[in-house]
Amino acid sequence: MGSDEKYWLGFDLGGTKMMATVFDAGFKILGTHRTKTKGHEGAKEVLDRITETIKEAIDDAHIKTQHLDGIGVGCPGPLDLDRGIILEAPNLGWKNVALKDTLEKTFGCATVIANDVDSGTYGEYRFGAGQKARCVVGVFPGTGIGGACIYEGKIFRGKTGSCMEIGHMRVQSGGRVCGCGQRGCLETVASRLAISAEAAAAAYRGEAPHLLEMAGTDLSSIKSGVLAKAVAADPVVERIVRNAAQHLGGAIASVVNLLAPDVVVLGGGLVEAMSDLFLNEVRKTVDNRAMKSFTKSLKVVAAQLGDNATVMGAAALAAEAGDGKR
Amino acid sequence: MGSDEKYWLGFDLGGTKMMATVFDAGFKILGTHRTKTKGHEGAKEVLDRITETIKEAIDDAHIKTQHLDGIGVGCPGPLDLDRGIILEAPNLGWKNVALKDTLEKTFGCATVIANDVDSGTYGEYRFGAGQKARCVVGVFPGTGIGGACIYEGKIFRGKTGSCMEIGHMRVQSGGRVCGCGQRGCLETVASRLAISAEAAAAAYRGEAPHLLEMAGTDLSSIKSGVLAKAVAADPVVERIVRNAAQHLGGAIASVVNLLAPDVVVLGGGLVEAMSDLFLNEVRKTVDNRAMKSFTKSLKVVAAQLGDNATVMGAAALAAEAGDGKR
Numbered sequence: 001m002g003s004d005e006k007y008w009l010g011f012d013l014g015g016t017k018m019m020a021t022v023f024d025a026g027f028k029i030l031g032t033h034r035t036k037t038k039g040h041e042g043a044k045e046v047l048d049r050i051t052e053t054i055k056e057a058i059d060d061a062h063i064k065t066q067h068l069d070g071i072g073v074g075c076p077g078p079l080d081l082d083r084g085i086i087l088e089a090p091n092l093g094w095k096n097v098a099l100k101d102t103l104e105k106t107f108g109c110a111t112v113i114a115n116d117v118d119s120g121t122y123g124e125y126r127f128g129a130g131q132k133a134r135c136v137v138g139v140f141p142g143t144g145i146g147g148a149c150i151y152e153g154k155i156f157r158g159k160t161g162s163c164m165e166i167g168h169m170r171v172q173s174g175g176r177v178c179g180c181g182q183r184g185c186l187e188t189v190a191s192r193l194a195i196s197a198e199a200a201a202a203a204y205r206g207e208a209p210h211l212l213e214m215a216g217t218d219l220s221s222i223k224s225g226v227l228a229k230a231v232a233a234d235p236v237v238e239r240i241v242r243n244a245a246q247h248l249g250g251a252i253a254s255v256v257n258l259l260a261p262d263v264v265v266l267g268g269g270l271v272e273a274m275s276d277l278f279l280n281e282v283r284k285t286v287d288n289r290a291m292k293s294f295t296k297s298l299k300v301v302a303a304q305l306g307d308n309a310t311v312m313g314a315a316a317l318a319a320e321a322g323d324g325k326r
Numbered sequence: 327m328g329s330d331e332k333y334w335l336g337f338d339l340g341g342t343k344m345m346a347t348v349f350d351a352g353f354k355i356l357g358t359h360r361t362k363t364k365g366h367e368g369a370k371e372v373l374d375r376i377t378e379t380i381k382e383a384i385d386d387a388h389i390k391t392q393h394l395d396g397i398g399v400g401c402p403g404p405l406d407l408d409r410g411i412i413l414e415a416p417n418l419g420w421k422n423v424a425l426k427d428t429l430e431k432t433f434g435c436a437t438v439i440a441n442d443v444d445s446g447t448y449g450e451y452r453f454g455a456g457q458k459a460r461c462v463v464g465v466f467p468g469t470g471i472g473g474a475c476i477y478e479g480k481i482f483r484g485k486t487g488s489c490m491e492i493g494h495m496r497v498q499s500g501g502r503v504c505g506c507g508q509r510g511c512l513e514t515v516a517s518r519l520a521i522s523a524e525a526a527a528a529a530y531r532g533e534a535p536h537l538l539e540m541a542g543t544d545l546s547s548i549k550s551g552v553l554a555k556a557v558a559a560d561p562v563v564e565r566i567v568r569n570a571a572q573h574l575g576g577a578i579a580s581v582v583n584l585l586a587p588d589v590v591v592l593g594g595g596l597v598e599a600m601s602d603l604f605l606n607e608v609r610k611t612v613d614n615r616a617m618k619s620f621t622k623s624l625k626v627v628a629a630q631l632g633d634n635a636t637v638m639g640a641a642a643l644a645a646e647a648g649d650g651k652r
Binding site: 147158166170180250253259 | 473491495496506508585624
């Protein structure tokens, strides 16, 4: 391996799992490693596990640590991007963790951090479903609903940091209580978690017998894969998913009227598990609701990179931030 | 006047009036002229009137036409920005009018066109209430509700053209029919026109006697100034205005959650006529509804440039597009 080759590492720090991937200068995957996050074990343990995971990925790529030119980390927020600090991440038990400094000391190369949804959408923009678009909006329904916008090649940041909190657009006055303290936010009706809760209630009422048999009524058992199977077996679950997708489409229509994107990329486990049903319903609603001048050349598409979106986006951000300190 | 001095002309092409203003290189006003648009007289007549108005402003500035370095026009859309064509402007009876070419031939200097709300918000960003902000959102409630965003010094354009149609965010499912063909759009409940219609109905019912005496029940008589007086005299009109401002604040809260602006600038006749009442209600609602991380350093302020915002913004856009052809 020539010393003029560049190597970038992308890291995806999720609430349940973490993943490190090493890329060459052409963003070909050279090696990867993933493990459970286990946030409940505490901040120090998670930090150690991040370091270990990066080392494993470096080993897997058959390069040496000193060959690494930069690290990019997609992480939950809120973040201090300039200083590379995770200000707060309840899932990880973290407060004010200086991730950038820690990784730069350990691995001897420049490190950038970014919001995970920003990283994932940037990945789709650079390498996936949003390539060459002037304005890409990414929407990822999961426990909440993440959003991001890549505009003219850069993450849209508003005043500073990360924004595009599409999950907290209000879609129902007097609606359900949201984790953010408001009522009627989009994620109370259209997140994977909201769908799971509605489906669990249907199961409890005896209206979704297949779901009940597959997963019971515990939300922690009703994940995207189970929902996809239940959609095929229990008509009420299909109705619930369609209704949620329509809510999502309505909110996306408002975003389209504001930002006039070329492409809306929908991703995450829920979309992957039932992309036809979900995407068609969202597309139909956006077409019906948004202004014609904005929908006529709009594409609403599924993400292409799956779990690799965040590591690819984060690695690309690291590459752009410079050539590292070597 | 030295030949190394630069002169820019900004033009505001509105549905009811038009205005041309000549600026020096420091954007000091040298001369101005305004007249009625009279769109019903036809496309040719309006075009002639634009030319006349520009000539009058040049005369008023005591410069010569050949000294003009560029013209910027803020106009109703939809527009073809690159080719400088107004694709459609029902108020003016226009379809596919090549405004840029016409003005370049007549006045011998480069001409740029831009959406009027984009121009006005850009004016506030450069010279008014949004100076030095990284992300400014402009909101102008009038017959409809115009919106614009200036991000990192440039008009946010989405895929292309103009966007930020905040007036067509859906705020009520099953709401009133909107001019765009949808239902429940923000401008059906929070535009000046929506407020006038609601106030006229109250007057008709006998609940707003002062408004009834001042203006009757004809919407074309119930403009911002009349509404401001009625607010002070008829409690029901105050309630109507507050309710509309709360609707507007709710939609702005969603925009804040998406774009995390530093500043939201509210302008137009309605806001000017009752800025305390209106701004306070919008501010309160945004504070209550938007996410704390985005509101803590957010300013919601009144526009500062009044009728000059669009001509100043348009002239600045002309100046930025280059030095004209001289």
